[in-house]
Amino acid sequence: MNTPERMPFTQMTAFLKYVEWPVMPEVGQALISSLNDENADTYMVCQIIRKDPALTATLMRMANSAMFGLSGTVDTLERAVNVVGMSLVRTRALSICIVRSYHLPMGMEPMEFWRFCMLCAGYAQWLADLCEVDDQEAWLCGMMLRLGEINLGQVCPFALPRIEAKPIQPGERWVRQRALIGFDEAAVTAELAQHWDFPGALVHGLRQAGQPLQPSSFNKLAAVLHLAARLADAGAVTASSVDQLPVMLLQLLKLDPQTLCTNPPDAQALSDISMFLH
Numbered sequence: 001m002n003t004p005e006r007m008p009f010t011q012m013t014a015f016l017k018y019v020e021w022p023v024m025p026e027v028g029q030a031l032i033s034s035l036n037d038e039n040a041d042t043y044m045v046c047q048i049i050r051k052d053p054a055l056t057a058t059l060m061r062m063a064n065s066a067m068f069g070l071s072g073t074v075d076t077l078e079r080a081v082n083v084v085g086m087s088l089v090r091t092r093a094l095s096i097c098i099v100r101s102y103h104l105p106m107g108m109e110p111m112e113f114w115r116f117c118m119l120c121a122g123y124a125q126w127l128a129d130l131c132e133v134d135d136q137e138a139w140l141c142g143m144m145l146r147l148g149e150i151n152l153g154q155v156c157p158f159a160l161p162r163i164e165a166k167p168i169q170p171g172e173r174w175v176r177q178r179a180l181i182g183f184d185e186a187a188v189t190a191e192l193a194q195h196w197d198f199p200g201a202l203v204h205g206l207r208q209a210g211q212p213l214q215p216s217s218f219n220k221l222a223a224v225l226h227l228a229a230r231l232a233d234a235g236a237v238t239a240s241s242v243d244q245l246p247v248m249l250l251q252l253l254k255l256d257p258q259t260l261c262t263n264p265p266d267a268q269a270l271s272d273i274s275m276f277l278h
Contacts, residue, residue, distance in 0.1 A: 015181070015188075019154070060080065063084070095121075098144065106160075107161055108149070120229050122271070131220065152183075159180045173233070205219055242260050
């Protein structure tokens with residue numbers, strides 16, 4: 001890959017000339033197509049997933065673990081989908097396809113990176129449930145949100161150590177990316193989602209997630225993703241991490257800080273990446 005001569009980039013189109021998008025597996029592409037299909041049903045999604053025996057086996061292991069919260073043995077993919085919902089199974093299947101498609105550049109620790117992605121996804125789902133945003137769309141976008149940094153690191157590897165230099169305060173990674181390269185990871189992930197033909201609403205939410213108060217129209221999904229990523233940066237949901245969240249976003253989403261600190265989700269459970277290790 002050629003190295004860009006000048007940075008930061010002033011136009012996304014200039015940056016994209018250097019990007020080599022990962023190839024989504026056939027099953028993953030079919031699952032994305034089903035997101036755009038209002039008539040997609042359990043039978044269709046199960047038929048798609050069954051084309052990949054390894055993926056099917058991983059989902060069945062998940063269905064029989066605490067991850068899906070089911071009791072008893074789930075012996076068929078249809079039963080798993082019927083019990084926990086088509087949307088949940090589809091998003092988890094898609095996340096596995098996404099992880100398989102990516103190779104992280106030097107300077108990014110895979111286990112740490114994917115744990116962050118899962119934690120961000122979990123927080124996004126939790127917050128979405130509290131403010132009337134589709135929780136599975138939020139989970140999937142939260143899991144994908146940081147993927148753009150992989151492409152930033154591939155195009156501009158010399159900038160990656162400065163982006164990832166510790167300590168990183170919540171939200172600081174985006175600021176560093178914009179200063180060094182010209183765009184944050186969320187904007188690049190949105191281009192990836194568009195390249196993969198994700199629904200426009202998800203692309204739009206991702207594109208605004210790094211700076212959700214900048215556009216003229218407020219996007220609730222973008223705001224949820226922004227807050228989720230900040231909480232994932234902080235680790236656990238505590239009074240301190242909630243105090244660092246942008247007050248305006250909390251107000252726009254009608255989220256009460258005190259409520260967020262009451263019975264928050266367990267960070268360790270949310271960041272479980274065991275489904276990616278098979």
